[in-house]
Amino acid sequence: MIQEKIRERGLKQTSAREKILELFLEKRAWTAGQINQRLCGVNRATVFRNLRTFEKNEVIQAIHSHESETAYELAGRTHHAHCVCPKCKTICCVPCPLKNIKKNHNLEFFNLCELCNK
Ligand SMILES: [Zn+2]
Ligand SMILES: [Zn+2]
Ligand SMILES: [Zn+2]
Structure with missing residues (x-):
């Protein structure tokens, strides 16, 4: 599936590229730094370069x-909000609670993630 993409x-x-894309199948966003941390064998320059390529190709x-660091997620997801963990900075994709607002908006809130909340 990733290979197809x-x-x-x-x-x-x-x-x-396979390793990076695999991360994007999780319901969360990633910064280059987070990807670099997770994929020990892939150097930072490679991560940056591939993120740019992936972004360019949508x-x-x-x-x-x-x-401060740009976060990326898989393109084409339906509208949703983001929850940022103040401790580990993980950005999770969560359903948007503002159902009645039609105007374009981005909602981001802060809450400890499951791992940090243990
Ligand atoms: Zn956390
Ligand atoms: Zn998201
Ligand atoms: Zn919304």
Whole structure:
């Protein structure tokens, strides 16, 4: 499935790209730093380069966040909100509670994630 996504865009399939895309199947957003931390064998420059390539090919998209580092998530997700953990900075995708607001909006709130809340 991930391989398909890469092939669909005519991108060369590398193990780094596969590993990065696999992370994006989780319901959360990732910064380059977080990806770098998770994938010890992939260096930072490679992560940055691939994130840019993925963004250009609309495989992933940048999300609006108040964190200083840009966070990305899989492109084309339906509208939802983000919950940022103040401790580990994990950004989770959560249902948007503002059902009656039709105007374009981005909602971000802060709450300890499951792991930090233990
Ligand atoms: Zn956390
Ligand atoms: Zn999201
Ligand atoms: Zn909403």
